[in-house]
Amino acid sequence: RPRPDVVLPPGTHLLFAQSGRIDHIPLEAYNMKKQDAKAVLHLPGKAIIGVAYDCMEKMVYWTEISSPSISKASIDGGEPTAVITSDLSSPEGIAVDHLGRTMFWTDSVADRIEVASLDGTQRRVLIDTDLVNPRAIVTDPINGNLYWADWNREAPKIETSYMDGSNRRLLVQSELGLPNALTYDSQSSLLCWADAGTHKMECMNPGRAQRSTVLEGLQYPFGITTFGKNLYYTDWQRDAVVEVDQYAGKESDEFQPQKRTNIYGITTAYAQCLPGQNYCSVN
Amino acid sequence: DATQGAAGDCRPCPCPGGATCAVVPKTREVVCTNCPAGTTGKRCELCDDGFFGDPLGQNGPARPCRSCQCSNNIDPNAVGNCNRETGECLKCIYNTDGFFCDRCKAGFFGDPHASNPAEKCAACSCSPLGTVDQQTSCSPVTGQCQCLPNVDERDCSACQLGFFNLQSGNGCEECNCNPIGSTS
Numbered sequence: 001r002p003r004p005d006v007v008l009p010p011g012t013h014l015l016f017a018q019s020g021r022i023d024h025i026p027l028e029a030y031n032m033k034k035q036d037a038k039a040v041l042h043l044p045g046k047a048i049i050g051v052a053y054d055c056m057e058k059m060v061y062w063t064e065i066s067s068p069s070i071s072k073a074s075i076d077g078g079e080p081t082a083v084i085t086s087d088l089s090s091p092e093g094i095a096v097d098h099l100g101r102t103m104f105w106t107d108s109v110a111d112r113i114e115v116a117s118l119d120g121t122q123r124r125v126l127i128d129t130d131l132v133n134p135r136a137i138v139t140d141p142i143n144g145n146l147y148w149a150d151w152n153r154e155a156p157k158i159e160t161s162y163m164d165g166s167n168r169r170l171l172v173q174s175e176l177g178l179p180n181a182l183t184y185d186s187q188s189s190l191l192c193w194a195d196a197g198t199h200k201m202e203c204m205n206p207g208r209a210q211r212s213t214v215l216e217g218l219q220y221p222f223g224i225t226t227f228g229k230n231l232y233y234t235d236w237q238r239d240a241v242v243e244v245d246q247y248a249g250k251e252s253d254e255f256q257p258q259k260r261t262n263i264y265g266i267t268t269a270y271a272q273c274l275p276g277q278n279y280c281s282v283n
Numbered sequence: 284d285a286t287q288g289a290a291g292d293c294r295p296c297p298c299p300g301g302a303t304c305a306v307v308p309k310t311r312e313v314v315c316t317n318c319p320a321g322t323t324g325k326r327c328e329l330c331d332d333g334f335f336g337d338p339l340g341q342n343g344p345a346r347p348c349r350s351c352q353c354s355n356n357i358d359p360n361a362v363g364n365c366n367r368e369t370g371e372c373l374k375c376i377y378n379t380d381g382f383f384c385d386r387c388k389a390g391f392f393g394d395p396h397a398s399n400p401a402e403k404c405a406a407c408s409c410s411p412l413g414t415v416d417q418q419t420s421c422s423p424v425t426g427q428c429q430c431l432p433n434v435d436e437r438d439c440s441a442c443q444l445g446f447f448n449l450q451s452g453n454g455c456e457e458c459n460c461n462p463i464g465s466t467s
Contacts, residue, residue: 019331020323021316042307042314044325047332049362065332065363079309090363090374108361109374133361151360178360196360259317261331264362 008040008075008269014225014232015040015060015075016241016266017048018257022060024075024269025241025255030228032243034255041073041080050094050223050265052103054118055273061103061118062265063091070094070105070120075269083120093137093148093182093265097163098273104146104163106134113137113148115163126165136182136193136223139163140206142274147171147191147206149179158182158193160206171206181224181233186274192246194221194233201231201244214246223266234263241266299327299339321348332362335370342368354395356384356403378404390419392426412449413439433457 013024014032022041026033040060050063054072061072061083068088073080084091089109096103096118104115104126111131116123132152139146146165149158156176161168172179177197184191192203192214201214201221219237226232230252231244239260243253257263296304298315305316318327321334328339330348337346351357351365353372356379358364364374372384379395380388387393387404397403407421409428413436421428421437430439431454433446442448442455449455 019318020329039305039316042305042316044314044323045329047363047367066367077308092362133358153358153360180360260320261323262333 010271012227012271013075013269014227014241014266015051015053015269016223016234017051017062017264019259019261020044020046020048022048022051022062023257027227027268030230032232032241032253032255034253037255037257040075043080048264049092050105051267052094052096052265053267053269054096054098055270056098056101057118058269059118060267060269061094061096063094063105065090065092070103072118083118084116084123092135095137095139095146097139097141099141100163102163104137104139106131106137106148108133108135113146113165115165127161127168135180138182138184138191140184140186142186145206147182147184149182149193151178151180151197153178153197156197158191171209172204172211181221183224183226183231185226190226192224192226192231194218194224194231196220196222196236201233203246214249215244215251222262222264225266225268227268227270232266232268234266236262239263297326302327330367332367333364335365335367337368353384354379355398356395378406387423390421392421392423394424408438410436410438410440410449412452413441413454431455 012027015024020043021039024040025037046064047066048062048064052061058075059072060075063070069082070084071080071082089107091105091107093106101118102115106113112128113126115126134150137148144163146163147160156179158172160171177195179193179195181194189205190203191206194201199218200216204211219235221233222236224233231246233242240254240256245252298304300319302315302317304313314325315327321331322338323329323331330336334348336348356375356377361374365372371382375384377400378388378391390407391404393404411417413430413434415429426437428439433443433455435441435443445458446455
C-alpha cells in the first residue's frame with residue numbers, strides 16, 4: 001500500500017504534478033527507476049500546475065490554481081506550507097534561484113511575472129507588459145538570467161531578462177506554436193523547449209542564438225526538465241513522462257502513472273546544488 | 284495502520300470504485316490515491332482540472348465529471364478553464380464573458396456562438412462625441428451605441444440628415460437652412 005509523504009532516498013529525482021499529488025521518479029545513471037516511482041505529496045483537491053525545486057533546503061515549491069496559491073514542502077517529509085496566497089489569479093510556471101534565495105512565477109490571468117523571497121516576503125512585480133499567456137519560467141542562477149515563454153497563439157515567444165526584470169529581450173519568436181515547456185541546463189548552457197503547436201523539441205544557447213531541433217513529432221508537451229544527457233517532458237496526450245536523449249535525438253523511455261489524467265509541471269530535484277554564486281547571493 | 288494495534292485495525296478504503304487509499308502520517312488523514320478516471324480529491328469527490336461535476340452527489344444529485352462547457356470560447360491549452368464543481372467558465376476568450384462564455388463582454392457586441400472567431404464579438408467603438416455620457420458599451424446583440432439627440436449610425440458617429448455640429452458633444456443641431464436657397 002503506497003504511503004504518501006515519503007522521505008525521498010538520496011540521489012536525483014524527477015518531481016512532477018498530477019491531479020492533486022506530486023510524484024517522484026528516482027534517476028539512476030540518467031535512467032528512470034520507474035518501479036520506484038511514487039507519491040511524494042498528496043494534496044487532494046488541489047490543481048497543481050508548476051513545480052520547482054530548491055536544492056539548498058531540499059524543498060519542493062508548487063503553484064496551485066483551485067484556490068490560487070504558492071506552497072512549499074520539504075522532500076524529506078515536511079508539511080506543506082503556503083507561502084503566497086493573495087493577489088494570485090492563475091499562477092502557472094515557477095522557478096527558484098537557489099543562490100539568490102528567491103522564486104519567480106508567471107500568472108496567466110494577471111499577465112505578469114513576479115518575484116519574492118522563498119519565504120514569500122519581498123514580493124515584487126517584475127514584468128507586467130506585453131504578456132498574454134505566460135506559462136513556463138526558468139532561471140539561470142549563475143549568470144543571473146531569467147527565461148520565460150508566452151504561448152499567446154497570435155504571437156508566441158520566448159523572452160529573457162536579468163533577474164531584476166531589466167534588460168528584457170525577445171529571444172525566439174519565429175516558428176513557435178504553443179511553447180508550453182521550457183528548461184535551462186546550467187552545465188551545457190542550453191535553453192530547451194517543447195512546443196505543443198509545432199510538436200517540436202528545440203534547444204539553443206541563449207548567448208549564441210543558434211537553434212537546433214532535438215526531436216519532432218511530440219504529441220502534447222506541457223512541462224520539461226533536464227538532467228545530463230536527457231530531457232524529460234510531460235505529455236497531455238499520453239499522460240506520461242517521456243525521456244528524450246538529447247544527443248541521440250530520440251525518445252528513450254516513458255513512464256505512465258497508473259492514473260490516466262493530465263500531467264503538468266516537472267522539475268529535477270538534484271542530489272546536490274551545482275556550485276556557484278551570483279550577485280544576489282553575495283549582496 | 285497495520286504496523287501497530289489489533290486485528291481489525293485495517294478498514295476498507297472509503298473510496299469509490301475500489302480506489303486505493305493511504306494515511307498521511309502526520310495528520311492521520313485518509314486520502315484516496317487512485318480515484319476513478321476524471322476524479323480527484325480526498326474521497327474522489329472532485330473533478331480533474333478541465334472538468335466539472337459532482338461525482339459523489341455531495342450537493343444534490345450526482346453529476347459525473349464532464350469537460351468544461353464554454354461555448355467553444357476557451358483555449359484547450361489553458362489550465363483552470365472552469366470551476367470544477369459549478370462549471371462556471373473562468374477563462375473566456377474572443378472577447379466573450381458569462382457563466383458559459385455565452386455573451387460578449389462589456390464594450391463588445393456580436394454572436395459569441397459564431398463558428399469563426401473573427402465573427403464573434405467586436406468592439407463597440409462608440410464615438411465619444413456622439414454617445415450619451417461617452418459610454419463605451421453598446422447593445423450586446425446589435426452593437427447600437429446610445430446616441431445623443433439627433434445623432435445617427437450604430438456607433439453614433441454622424442448627425443442625422445438635416446443636422447450638424449457633432450463636435451459640440453451635446454448632440455446635433457438642426458441646420459435650419461432656408462428651403463428656398465438650399466438644394467436639400
